[in-house]
Amino acid sequence: MQAVAIAIPAIYRSTVGKKAVMAVTGGILVLFLVAHMVGNLKIFLGAGDFNHYAEWLRTAGEPAVPHRTVLTLTEVVLTLAVLLHIWSATSLALRARAARPVKYESRKKSHARGYATHTMRYGGVIIALFIIWHLLDLTFYAVNPLGSSATPYDRVIADFAPDRWYITVWYVVAVLLVGLHLWHGAWSAFNSLGWRTKRNDGFLRGLAAVLAVVIAGGFVAVPIAVTFGWVG
Amino acid sequence: MKLTLRIWRQTNASDKGRMVEYKLDDISPDASFLEMLDVLNEQLIAADEEPVAFDHDCREGICGMCSLVINGTPHGPERNTTTCQLHMRKFKDGEVIDVEPWRARAFPVIKDLVVDRSPLDDMIQSGGYISAPTGTAPEAHSVPVPKPDADRAFEAAECIGCGACVAACPNGSAALFLGAKVTALGLMPQGQPERWDRVVSMLDTHDDAGFGGCTLTGECTVACPKGIPLDVISRLNSDYLKATAGGKKK
Numbered sequence: 012m013q014a015v016a017i018a019i020p021a022i023y024r025s026t027v028g029k030k031a032v033m034a035v036t037g038g039i040l041v042l043f044l045v046a047h048m049v050g051n052l053k054i055f056l057g058a059g060d061f062n063h064y065a066e067w068l069r070t071a072g073e074p075a076v077p078h079r080t081v082l083t084l085t086e087v088v089l090t091l092a093v094l095l096h097i098w099s100a101t102s103l104a105l106r107a108r109a110a111r112p113v114k115y116e117s118r119k120k121s122h123a124r125g126y127a128t129h130t131m132r133y134g135g136v137i138i139a140l141f142i143i144w145h146l147l148d149l150t151f152y153a154v155n156p157l158g159s160s161a162t163p164y165d166r167v168i169a170d171f172a173p174d175r176w177y178i179t180v181w182y183v184v185a186v187l188l189v190g191l192h193l194w195h196g197a198w199s200a201f202n203s204l205g206w207r208t209k210r211n212d213g214f215l216r217g218l219a220a221v222l223a224v225v226i227a228g229g230f231v232a233v234p235i236a237v238t239f240g241w242v243g
Numbered sequence: 244m245k246l247t248l249r250i251w252r253q254t255n256a257s258d259k260g261r262m263v264e265y266k267l268d269d270i271s272p273d274a275s276f277l278e279m280l281d282v283l284n285e286q287l288i289a290a291d292e293e294p295v296a297f298d299h300d301c302r303e304g305i306c307g308m309c310s311l312v313i314n315g316t317p318h319g320p321e322r323n324t325t326t327c328q329l330h331m332r333k334f335k336d337g338e339v340i341d342v343e344p345w346r347a348r349a350f351p352v353i354k355d356l357v358v359d360r361s362p363l364d365d366m367i368q369s370g371g372y373i374s375a376p377t378g379t380a381p382e383a384h385s386v387p388v389p390k391p392d393a394d395r396a397f398e399a400a401e402c403i404g405c406g407a408c409v410a411a412c413p414n415g416s417a418a419l420f421l422g423a424k425v426t427a428l429g430l431m432p433q434g435q436p437e438r439w440d441r442v443v444s445m446l447d448t449h450d451d452a453g454f455g456g457c458t459l460t461g462e463c464t465v466a467c468p469k470g471i472p473l474d475v476i477s478r479l480n481s482d483y484l485k486a487t488a489g490g491k492k493k
Binding site (some may be wrong): 021022024025026027028029030031103106107109110111112113114115116117118119120121122123125128129133195198199201202203204205206207208209211 | 249260264312314315316341344346347348349354383404411413414415418422446448449452453454455456457458459460461462464465466472475476477478479480481482484485488
């Protein structure tokens with residue numbers, strides 16, 4: 012154990028270690044996204060189910076633990092995961108910029124056909140900005156048309172009302188970027204942890220693709236359905 | 244063939260450098276890329292100008308000396324081919340061809356198209372070896388190696404250390420080179436005693452040299468003249484994490 016404790020700071024400093032941190036924190040965030048998406052889809056079961064679920068998030072674990080314990084712990088873990096993920100990405104991006112001070116004159120051609128790969132850095136920044144907006148919208152209600160007095164269901168319906176179509180567009184674009192991020196990221200994470208082999212590569216690419224499509228599809232469904240009046 | 248070349252000219256490490264245009268007539272389509280540069284240099288020398296400096300040695304595609312980023316692609320347009328084995332018939336008559344050196348902070352330009360690739364040697368010195376007694380070579384069959392391991396190790400050992408992976412990588416990472424060495428040695432019984440020290444020392448040397456980190460863009464394996472597969476990087480990550488977080492390195 013002592014060896015592990017001593018090795019940790021060195022791992023963080025190395026390029027391989029930073030990617031391992033990104034893989035682990037990314038994995039935590041993917042698990043969260045799946046749970047978040049399943050929760051969102053309860054809106055199709057009606058206002059009662061949706062609001063009850065929102066209430067349960069706050070009362071889960073009671074009375075064994077105080078009100079909002081599980082939710083607060085989740086928030087702490089997610090915040091740490093997001094910060095470590097961004098820190099690793101930024102650190103590697105700065106390193107990459109420093110690693111090639113003189114650029115090529117000829118336009119650098121990409122041969123690896125990785126569209127999603129090239130969206131990782133700027134896509135990640137847009138996703139981070141989206142998370143800030145999303146928290147201001149449906150966690151702190153600062154940019155929500157209704158306030159804290161409304162029910163969670165009504166806030167979502169008001170948020171994606173047809174005359175606020177631009178909010179729906181913003182959510183859909185951000186979620187599609189999350190999908191692209193996962194298309195590369197979920198596959199790359201296995202490589203970063205050293206679990207990818209020639210034999211399982213096809214399976215891992217498929218797994219990442221399914222995750223990307225299911226998660227993006229599941230999240231896009233709610234704002235689209237509200238804007239087109241299929242719910243609410 | 245008529246060609247217009249735009250070649251990076253840089254007098255020395257402190258010179259800023261610039262692209263210079265040269266026109267060539269009557270180049271044989273059967274000439275190799277380096278032979279075409281030889282023709283250019285003969286003309287430059289005849290005109291009392293400084294010839295273009297470029298690295299080359301065996302011209303058989305096995306030594307790893309030739310380099311050159313040709314039209315934005317390391318070793319030019321043909322897959323799994325070094326610059327010396329690339330022929331002018333792969334280009335169009337009248338084409339404008341950009342020729343640049345490898346670009347990386349760890350590979351400073353010495354002159355024109357020649358860069359200093361000694362950080363790759365530094366990585367080898369820090370762990371890319373096995374300890375073996377000198378003297379008569381032992382009987383090869385005395386240490387059995389599973390056939391799949393031998394095949395994978397051989398595939399990774401094809402790396403000629405040219406540095407095209409670094410030149411192609413958007414992050415300027417040498418992870419493919421490192422992965423090839425760690426895989427080739429780590430799969431062999433003879434490579435086991437130093438396996439965990441090797442991966443940590445070699446990665447430390449890599450990071451200290453100013454190479455970037457791998458983000459699995461896959462550009463390296465496409466540019467590699469020997470087609471080293473991308474999964475050697477996964478093995479590098481696996482061995483590094485086992486050696487450090489897993490406590491295997493003593």
